Amino acid sequence: MQHDLTLEGHGVRLVPLAAAHADALARCVDDRVWAGMTSPTPRGVDDMVGVVEAALATPARYAFAVVVGGDVVGSTSFYDVDLRMGRLEVGHTFYAPRVWGTHVNPACKLLLMAHAFGTWGVARVAYRVEARNARSIAAVTRLGARPEGRLRGHRVAADGTRQDSLYFSVLADEWPDVRAGLEVRLAREVVDERTSVLLLGGRSGVGKTSVASAVHDLLVARDVAHAVVEGDALDLAHPAPWEHGVAEANLADVWRRYRALGHRRLVYTNTVSVLQAHALAAALGDRPHVTSVLLTASDATARERLGRREHGASYDAHVARSDAAAGRLAEQVGPDVHRIPTDGRTPAEVAAEVVALTGW
Structure with missing residues (x-):
């Protein structure tokens, strides 16, 4: 179906799909x-x-075609449009992974539903999701669409198997509340495009890497775009180049590439990262929002964890460095740093508390 409808707002532009978009969409x-x-x-x-x-x-x-800043980043559609009956569906939607978890999907859905309800005057906008597609289910639910039920064996997948479909919808009398929720969400996600960084610090054996991995898993489950950088690897060299600022320079290079892909949230781990917040923020380059978290653990817990991966002289050296770092951190970390104990807790439990502090 050829059409000339263009919708624009909240940092995205929806233009009629054409063969000229195929290269970018591929x-x-x-x-x-x-x-x-x-x-x-x-x-x-x-x-x-x-x-x-x-x-x-x-x-x-x-x-x-979905266009952001001049770049085609995906596609979406109205389909099964029946204006006589006042109903349609929104779907056939896909986006480049670099814009997952950003403002793009809620902005597109706001534009589409605003046109459907406001201009066409429909009574119902529906969303159909394949029942195994957890990411799409989460995205539709966050829009404010209400679940309606499951159609069993409703469609044939690309591999020939029959799959169930889940239906969600927004009705005209529900639209004002849904619209208000999307506008609040977009005001938060579009207006402030600065980097938001979570600094995870703490002595060796405190669980920084395990917690960062659990934070990653939690954000993936919520479809929140982010990147994780292990700071210890940015200047792991001999002789140690600390005095040359190599870690900060490498972080700036790495983050520049993630930013170009649309990322705005960074998880950064390093023993003393919470003492270097100003230098790290400067390296990121856009006056970032910084959440600093010091993970803590008792001497016994740190030694037990270090014993799982270090042995002999290496274990003794790591324990000595861990003890020294714990003392330095306890003495120098300021009141603006959140302290979260990890003793007797799983990485997932700690990650949930950490993510709550960021507002992600």
Whole structure:
């Protein structure tokens, strides 16, 4: 279906999908992106041209390319549009992973629903999600759409198996509350594009790496875009180049590349990171929001954990450094740093508390 509808606002622009978008869209797609679709993953531009042509050939479908800052980052559609009955569905949506967890999806859905309810005057906007697609289910739920039920054996997946579909919807009388929630969310996510960094510090054996990994798992489950950097690896060299600021310079280079991909949240681990917040913030380059967390553990806990990975002289050296770091941190860490104990707690338990401090 050819159309000339363009929607714009909140940092995104929806333009009529065309074959000219196929090259950029092909670069957005991999198996993760295409999960839940009923067709095989497009492999290259020719396959994506076929996807675009199929979209344009489908009656009652308004297909869009999603454009952010001049770059095509995905596609979405109105489909099964029946204005006589006052209903339609929103779907056939996919985005490049670099914009997952950003303002892009809520902004697109706000534009689409505002047009559907405000301009076309529909009574119902529905969302259909493949039942195994946890990421899409979470995204639709966060929009404020209400679950309606499961259609068993409703569709045929790309591998030929029959899959269930879950239905969600927003009705016209629910739209004002849904719109208000999306506008609040977008005001938070679009207006402030500065980096938000979580600094995890603490003595050796406190569990920094394990907690950072658990934070990563938690944010992935919530579909929150982020990056994790182990600070110890940024200047791991001999002779140790601490006095040359190599770690900060390397961090600046690494983060510049993540920023170019759309990331705004960083988890950074290093024993003394919480003492170096100002230098690390300067390296990130955009007056970042900083949440500093000092993970703590008793001597006994730190020794027991170090004993799992170090032995002999290496164990003794690590214990000595851990004890010295614990003393330095206890003495020098300021009141603006959150202290979270890890004794007797799982990394997932600590990660939940840490993430709550960030507001992510």
